[in-house]
């Protein structure tokens with residue numbers, strides 16, 4: 001096992017009952033190593049991947065000065081002497097150039113994107129110009145008042161040759177695809193996708209299937225579909241192990257098998273200390289537990305550990321808790337393991353429409369927040385009315401998470417509260 005594969009610096013085992021949110025994030029960012037290898041992919045396959053090597057510009061973009069509009073290019077300093085009256089000595093379409101010098105007091109007909117000939121510096125829009133024929137020759141009247149350099153794009157004005165345009169760890173979005181393509185680069189070095197094993201645990205869980213009717217006490221497994229969707233926002237390949245019964249031996253053998261072939265195992269359910277919860281005991285047998293029990297709501301029993309070289313995250317079974325813990329912790333864990341640059345989600349200060357009395361101190365709470373407007377067009381956030389950690393409806397209605405920090409014990413309606421839009425976690429709006 002090479003050092004590069006070493007997943008976690010495991011000297012940070014904590015002895016606190018409950019880890020605070022900030023402490024958990026600090027451990028994830030400081031202690032989890034980037035383990036993904038690199039590969040070269042074509043630009044066509046690079047969308048959503050993370051760069052492993054910087055991208056430097058081998059040339060100026062654009063390559064030459066060119067016209068920003070259809071019109072007439074001329075030398076600005078000729079304008080007065082020519083009285084705005086120029087002979088049109090050439091016609092240059094996009095993709096074409098003129099080699100010969102343009103004589104004094106002459107202009108060229110030019111089209112958007114065409115190279116502006118040497119010596120000319122200004123382009124008048126065709127809508128403002130009047131072409132004429134005089135003595136059988138084409139002339140154009142150019143209007144006064146244009147600034148030198150108007151409607152001309154400068155060579156290198158987007159990117160200069162030699163500039164490091166993109167850094168390792170950056171996500172390749174559509175904007176980056178355009179930027180890389182504009183440099184003439186067809187292949188990039190990216191981090192290899194992480195291999196994630198996904199499994200749900202619980203005797204009550206049934207596979208969603210119209211032929212599969214529920215008996216009392218049973219629920220359909222909704223976490224697997226939800227977590228798969230969340231994982232698909234990240235650079236991973238997923239093996240779905242489906243549903244495991246609450247059976248210690250089965251859980252243990254499946255985790256052991258999954259650990260051999262994956263970079264991360266993600267489970268939901270069975271992570272508490274109940275007699276039917278076998279995730280923690282199996283992890284303790286097979287590997288190490290790095291953190292367990294967070295001072296947050298929802299999601300207190302979320303657990304991070306490791307089986308050999310494979311990271312392990314045990315999420316709570318309640319769908320809301322599993323969802324919130326994925327966004328808050330699994331996402332940074334995977335980004336960190338991948339070698340991606342991690343940015344703390346941006347928090348916005350938005351006025352709350354609701355009050356809270358008697359919040360427990362010493363834990364951070366994340367509520368489902370729904371954006372709205374007050375009478376003056378200002379932004380407000382309300383919370384999903386019902387509190388249950390099993391209510392998927394609240395996840396669908398919400399625009400993001402309201403974050404109430406540890407110190408707070410109450411909140412007054414009309415005062416600002418911290419709001420994190422789901423887009424900060426890579427999710428699109430409804």
Ligand code: AMP
Pocket residue numbers: 200201202204205219220221222223224268269270271272316317318319390
């Ligand atoms: P657990 O964490 O196993 O104690 O489960 C907590 C709650 O979440 C229980 O009500 C479970 O039925 C529910 N739950 C656990 N796993 C899932 C799942 N995959 N899909 C939907 N609900 C689940």
Ligand code: MG
Pocket residue numbers: 201202203269270276317
């Ligand atoms: Mg369970």
